[in-house]
């Protein structure tokens with residue numbers, strides 16, 4: 505396995521501008537990156553650069569861990585009781601809202617180029633990824649019910665929140681949350697690790713994405729639903745790598761929105 509320096513730069517043959525060695529073209533003159541030393545430029549034309557990628561991951565993952573705790577302390581200081589679906593919803597939606605603003609501000613200068621392929625058929629390919637995830641979950645779900653699985657903790661927490669405020673949960677759990685996660689794990693973690701090694705990036709992001717959805721490692725149910733998260737994590741990463749951030753966002757938003765709608769039934 506070959507590992508490369510994620511911060512590598514290259515000098516443009518035409519205009520001599522130094523730029524991100526993993527970008528597919530020179531940002532100044534547009535000359536195609538002709539790197540042929542085994543490190544392929546990204547299929548995704550525009551990338552954030554290694555520092556913003558790391559920042560997206562740190563904000564989206566590490567800050568997310570503590571933000572919930574801080575917001576819940578603030579709410580309690582204002583007299584809210586830390587129990588029930590209303591409190592959990594208020595904390596979760598505030599965290600997602602704050603995170604969304606932070607992440608968007610990190611990627612802000614690159615939004616026009618990141619989403620330049622958004623209105624193309626590449627984005628629609630996210631629909632196939634969504635269909636594959638639904639198919640996997642249907643088959644896997646019916647298998648594990650036969651061996652005695654019940655609703656996992658992640659799912660039952662989601663159910664409580666959804667029935668408390670269906671529209672807000674569709675907005676935050678179905679749309680804002682997945683966009684935050686795509687910025688954190690695909691634009692951030694995956695893109696950064698892919699600079700080092702593509703196989704490593706796929707394995708690490710898929711496992712990590714599964715692990716963040718495991719809340720109680722003593723619960724058999726949670727372990728049984730792990731393959732669903734691992735499959736979805738891999739599928740979103742594949743979609744991003746092949747067709748860009750539009751495809752992985754569409755697939756993730758549809759997957760989560762479907763879960764919200766199903767738990768309303």
Ligand SMILES: [Zn+2]
Pocket residue numbers: 516517518519520521530531532533534535
């Ligand atoms: Zn140039």
